[in-house]
Amino acid sequence: MGSSKKELIEELRSEGITDEKVLDAFDKVDRSLFVPDALKIHAYKNGALPIGFGQTISQPYTVAFMTQALSIKKDDKVLEIGTGSGFQGAILAAMGAKVFTIERNLEIYNRTLLLFDKLPFRIMMRYGDGTIGWNEFAPYDKIIVTAGGPAVPENLRKQLKVGGRMVIPIGDKEKQSMMIIDKTAEDKFDTTEVPNFSFVPLIGREGWSGE
Numbered sequence: 752m753g754s755s756k757k758e759l760i761e762e763l764r765s766e767g768i769t770d771e772k773v774l775d776a777f778d779k780v781d782r783s784l785f786v787p788d789a790l791k792i793h794a795y796k797n798g799a800l801p802i803g804f805g806q807t808i809s810q811p812y813t814v815a816f817m818t819q820a821l822s823i824k825k826d827d828k829v830l831e832i833g834t835g836s837g838f839q840g841a842i843l844a845a846m847g848a849k850v851f852t853i854e855r856n857l858e859i860y861n862r863t864l865l866l867f868d869k870l871p872f873r874i875m876m877r878y879g880d881g882t883i884g885w886n887e888f889a890p891y892d893k894i895i896v897t898a899g900g901p902a903v904p905e906n907l908r909k910q911l912k913v914g915g916r917m918v919i920p921i922g923d924k925e926k927q928s929m930m931i932i933d934k935t936a937e938d939k940f941d942t943t944e945v946p947n948f949s950f951v952p953l954i955g956r957e958g959w960s961g962e
């Protein structure tokens with residue numbers, strides 16, 4: 752397990768993260784800004800960490816895997832569902848994407864909004880249910896969902912550009928497969944599935960029912 756940024760980046764490389772732009776973004780963005788004070792010493796370990804309210808900052812490998820799968824280009828318009836700590840959004844923005852991100856937990860939303868105010872990235876944030884998307888700025892080049900849902904929300908399929916890609920974990924509440932979905936034409940999608948991920952539940956109108 753890496754414990755410095757450099758070691759973490761080497762570990763990600765050895766686990767199959769070969770896109771230098773993704774690894775560069777991990778170098779630029781300080782993950783310790785996104786984890787609670789008491790856990791900052793673990794910021795560069797390759798593990799998920801609690802961020803309060805039963806939620807987590809995803810494992811660095813998972814963030815890197817999803818980012819690499821999205822194949823981000825400069826100025827891509829990216830919709831993220833599940834802002835959480837803001838780390839994934841910051842990685843996307845550090846790669847030159849214009850990020851639109853939605854969080855349904857009000858306390859987490861307020862905390863991350865304050866943090867984004869201090870960072871030099873293009874990130875727009877909204878409080879609400881991300882399973883209905885953010886129609887005002889659609890269509891998006893890329894969509895990333897960082898909570899696990901029972902099925903791909905129809906609204907997100909609609910808000911993806913033709914030629915765009917969505918990455919979303921789908922399965923039961925414990926285990927999900929990563930769906931990498933290319934929209935090849937209006938109402939036509941090609942999907943690749945990668946098993947064995949574990950996310951907190953996607954809760955909302957087109958997700959699991961809430962607590």
Ligand code: SAM
Pocket residue numbers: 806807808809832833834835836837838839840853854855856859879880881882897898950951952953954955956958
């Ligand atoms: N991308 C995050 C990061 O970098 O820290 C990962 C956050 S955590 C694994 C997933 C987040 O999704 C939680 O903060 C949770 O409150 C949020 N969430 C769950 N369902 C949601 C929904 N329907 N819309 C928006 N956010 C949602």
